[in-house]
Amino acid sequence: MIVGNRKPLEEIQEMIKPYKKILILGCRECITVCAAGGEREVAVLASELKLSRTKEGREIEIKEFTLERQCDYEYIDQIKPFVDEYEAVVSMACGAGIQYTAERFPQKIVLPAINTTFLGVTLEQGVWSERCQGCGDCVLHLTGGICPVARCAKSLFNGPCGGSSNGKCEVNKDTDCAWQLIVDRLKTLGQLDRYEDIIPAKDWKPSREGGPRVRIREDLRLD
Amino acid sequence: MTQSNIERLLEKGVFVVTSECGPPKGADAEAVRKKGSLLKGVVDAVNVTDNQTSVVRMSSFASCLILKEMGFDPILQMVCRDRNRIAIQSDILGAAAHGINNILCLSGDHQSFGDHPGGKNVFDIDSMQLIQTVRTMRDEGRLIGGEEVKGRPNLFIGAAENPFADPFEIRAMRLGKKVKAGCQFLQTQCIYNLEKFGKWMEMVRERGLHEKCAILAGVTPLKSAGMARYMKTSVPGMDVPDELIDRLKGVPKEKQAEEGIKICVEMIQQLKEVPGVRGVHIMAIEWEEKVAEIAKAAGLSPRPEA
Ligand code: SF4
Ligand code: SF4
Numbered sequence: 001m002i003v004g005n006r007k008p009l010e011e012i013q014e015m016i017k018p019y020k021k022i023l024i025l026g027c028r029e030c031i032t033v034c035a036a037g038g039e040r041e042v043a044v045l046a047s048e049l050k051l052s053r054t055k056e057g058r059e060i061e062i063k064e065f066t067l068e069r070q071c072d073y074e075y076i077d078q079i080k081p082f083v084d085e086y087e088a089v090v091s092m093a094c095g096a097g098i099q100y101t102a103e104r105f106p107q108k109i110v111l112p113a114i115n116t117t118f119l120g121v122t123l124e125q126g127v128w129s130e131r132c133q134g135c136g137d138c139v140l141h142l143t144g145g146i147c148p149v150a151r152c153a154k155s156l157f158n159g160p161c162g163g164s165s166n167g168k169c170e171v172n173k174d175t176d177c178a179w180q181l182i183v184d185r186l187k188t189l190g191q192l193d194r195y196e197d198i199i200p201a202k203d204w205k206p207s208r209e210g211g212p213r214v215r216i217r218e219d220l221r222l223d
Numbered sequence: 224m225t226q227s228n229i230e231r232l233l234e235k236g237v238f239v240v241t242s243e244c245g246p247p248k249g250a251d252a253e254a255v256r257k258k259g260s261l262l263k264g265v266v267d268a269v270n271v272t273d274n275q276t277s278v279v280r281m282s283s284f285a286s287c288l289i290l291k292e293m294g295f296d297p298i299l300q301m302v303c304r305d306r307n308r309i310a311i312q313s314d315i316l317g318a319a320a321h322g323i324n325n326i327l328c329l330s331g332d333h334q335s336f337g338d339h340p341g342g343k344n345v346f347d348i349d350s351m352q353l354i355q356t357v358r359t360m361r362d363e364g365r366l367i368g369g370e371e372v373k374g375r376p377n378l379f380i381g382a383a384e385n386p387f388a389d390p391f392e393i394r395a396m397r398l399g400k401k402v403k404a405g406c407q408f409l410q411t412q413c414i415y416n417l418e419k420f421g422k423w424m425e426m427v428r429e430r431g432l433h434e435k436c437a438i439l440a441g442v443t444p445l446k447s448a449g450m451a452r453y454m455k456t457s458v459p460g461m462d463v464p465d466e467l468i469d470r471l472k473g474v475p476k477e478k479q480a481e482e483g484i485k486i487c488v489e490m491i492q493q494l495k496e497v498p499g500v501r502g503v504h505i506m507a508i509e510w511e512e513k514v515a516e517i518a519k520a521a522g523l524s525p526r527p528e529a
Contacts, residue, residue, distance in 0.1 A: 153333050154304070154344065158351035158400060161330050162385030162412055163459040170459035171333045183390050195393060198400050201308065201352045201367050 001030035001121075002094045003128045004114040006041060009048055015111045016049065016088060019060070023086040024049075024113070025079065025101060026066035027093035034128055037092030037114050039066040045092065045113060070097025076104045083108060118150070136206025136213065142199060144185030151178035157199040227324035227379035228296035228529050229268045229408065229502070233437045238495060239502035240523050241298065241410065241439060242514045243270035244290065246281035255281070255289045261511040263293070265518050267526055268325060270410070270504070273300040277337025284314060287323050296529060298381065299323050302331025307347040308356070308367050315357060319376030327381040327410065328353040351404050354382055358405025380405050385412035386423035387462035395426035402436045409436050410504040413443035415454075416462040417493055424499055433499030440494040441504045444513060445483035448472040484517060491521040 016022055024042050032038030046062045053060040063086065067075045070093035083089065088109040091098040095116040102110035118130035133150040139157070140147060149155045153171040160179030163170025169177045186192045206213075224230060229239050242262050247254035262269055269290060273283040287297035299318050301311065315326065330350040334342050348356065348367075357380050359365050364372045382401045386394055398409065414420045420440070427433055445451045445463075448471035455463035467486065474482045487505075494500050503523070507513050518524050 154330055154349070155346045156330060156349040158349050158397075160388065160390070160397075161350075162383065162388045163332075164389050165459045166389060171335055177389070180390055183393055192393075196396060196400060198351055198355065198404055200355065201348045204347065 001033055001119070002096075002116060003034045003118050003120045003130075004031055004036045004094050004116040006036050006045070006092070007113055007115055009045075009052070012045070012090065012111075012113050013049065013052060016060075016090060019087040019109075020058075021061045021086045022049075022088050022090055023063045023065060023079065023083060024090045025070065025092060026064075027070040027097050028066055028068050029071075029093075029097075031092065031094050031097070031114060032066075033122070035126075037094075039064075042066055042092055045090070067093075070094075071100050073100070073104055076101055134207070135202075135204070137203065139199070139202075142194065142197075144182045144189060144191065144194075146178055146182045146185055148178055148182065151176075151181070157202060225324050225377045225379045226322075227268070229298075229325065229437075230379040232267055232527060233408070233501060237267075237527060238523070239267045239437075239439065240265070240505065240518055240526060241268045241270060241502065242266045242505045242507070242511070243272060244286065244511065245272045245275055245508065246283065246286040248278070248280050250281065252289050255286050256293060258511050259290050259293045259295060262295075262514055264526060265515045265524060266505075267502075267529070268296045268298050270298040270300055270327060273302045273329070273331070274305065274337070275300075275332070277304065277332050277334045277339065277342075279338060284318055284321075284323075287318065288321055291322060294529065296324055298325040298327050300327045300329060301353065302329045303346055303348055303350060303353055304331030304334060304344050307345050311348070311353065312356065312360065312366055315360060315376050315378070316372070316374075319378055320374070323378070325379045325381060326357055327383065328357065328406070329383055350382060351400055354380055354401055354404040354406050362405075379407055381408040381410060382406040383410050383412065385460045386414070386420050387412060387416065388460040391419075391423075394423055395430055395432065398427060398432055398436070399430050402432050406436055408439060410439045411441040412460065413441045413506060414490065414494065415445075415451075415467055416464050417490065419462060420494075421497060424497055428499050433501075437501040438499055439502035439504045440491075440497070440500050441506060442487050442490050442494070443506045443508065444487035444510065444517060445471060445479075446510065447476070447479040447483070450483075484513060484520070487517055488520040491517070491523070495521075 024046050026037050026042035042064045046064050069075045090111045090113045091101050092113045098112045119132040120128045120130045123129045130150050135149045164177040167180045169175040232239050244258045271283045271286045283300050287299050290297045328350050334344050360372050361375050364375050384398050451463050451468045454461045471479050491503050505514050
């Protein structure tokens with residue numbers, strides 16, 4: 001899933017300073033699962049903002065609304081009937097959802113309340129961890145199912161570097177060295193011989209070809 | 224064969240001596256010359272670090288040129304942290320055009336250790352792929368993209384390895400990959416734990432890697448017990464045995480530096496006896512004035528004519 005963090009209150013307060021009527025817009029997908037921008041977080045942000053504005057003596061009117069998905073016009077259109085009543089939309093979706101809401105309502109100010117961080121997994125209740133950087137050309141079959149792009153601090157394809165120590169990465173003693181994990185997993189799978197193959201320079205085209213990447217499934221298109 | 228002095232000496236069976244020169248944090252060419260003058264006649268080649276520990280310094284390439292003017296055979300260190308494949312290949316061509324004969328291919332320390340932790344790293348290719356790149360440019364006259372190189376960069380290709388990093392069991396295998404990629408000489412991380420180094424060398428010899436690649440053992444003199452402790456606890460992948468720290472602690476503070484030099488000299492003498500070790504790389508970080516003394520005491524001077 002996509003994981004994000006809510007921005008600090010002060011940053012959001014600063015963004016909404018000019019406005020007296022705002023719509024806080026959550027999303028029920030990943031950002032709900034990672035407890036950053038779902039219905040509950042929308043309510044919390046709304047009450048925090050109201051409280052702080054009341055203290056300042058500048059009341060604010062806030063509507064709370066959470067969409068099924070903010071990356072689909074089908075759902076975004078649900079706010080069409082009332083969005084114009086608000087000076088700005090504070091979106092609590094991931095970066096994609098925030099942008100798509102802004103694209104749908106080009107005249108509207110749309111502000112980000114989330115710092116979108118990574119594609120990851122739930123390690124345990126309240127802990128998420130990065131697993132993939134969407135490089136567009138997966139090599140997990142070569143690396144024991146552990147991603148060197150997202151999980152090695154240097155994205156090495158022929159690691160580990162000389163800083164790997166006791167299973168931890170040189171950058172941070174709390175972070176596992178991805179290449180220690182890869183070697184361990186290859187061993188478990190009886191594939192350590194794969195380690196001897198040099199992985200050649202990666203073609204980053206599927207990742208950074210230029211501009212946003214587009215995926216088309218002709219068979220699913222309507223026209 | 225390249226024009227490299229160390230390649231020529233290694234070919235003759237000479238036990239080679241290299242050291243390193245960290246460029247200054249500024250445009251002061253004199254600072255490079257000053258460090259160089261401390262190594263003149265003491266070493267066969269000098270490594271020039273590339274923004275080591277991710278701290279901005281004069282570029283390795285520029286500093287190499289200054290040292291070359293002084294008569295050194297510099298080893299251009301190149302890390303993958305700061306340049307993509309376009310910049311890397313362009314710098315390789317430029318360096319070779321200026322008569323640089325040696326390159327040391329490294330991944331590079333992570334930027335979070337340095338003075339620009341907010342910088343974005345590149346790591347377009349890694350050290351293994353960098354070795355491959357130089358070899359392909361030199362031997363096949365081709366760039367990564369497939370284009371032909373007109374005027375091949377004739378470089379003696381080196382790399383670094385840390386025998387003390389984990390997982391230990393694949394460290395020699397990893398060197399094997401580097402040799403397969405085209406690595407001809409190897410400088411190791413500084414050695415304090417001779418026993419573990421010996422085990423690593425055993426694995427290296429089992430694979431016959433010492434015959435395809437000249438292993439230069441890395442040493443760094445310890446200035447004090449405090450430095451030894453710091454290296455042990457705070458430098459990732461560094462193995463400093465407690466006996467060594469105790470030995471330094473056992474002498475009065477003002478004598479510890481001298482003891483550190485003694486330890487370093489003894490280490491070199493022992494390393495010389497390890498089968499497959501063909502040279503020594505003395506890294507006296509910001510203590511370059513001691514390299515000559517160490518080399519002399521270890522019976523490594525004078526050096527053969529360059
Ligand atoms: S190799 Fe690429 S696609 Fe596969 S997990 Fe890593 S970043 Fe994601
Ligand atoms: S220690 Fe491991 S994870 Fe960290 S940069 Fe080196 S190889 Fe990558």
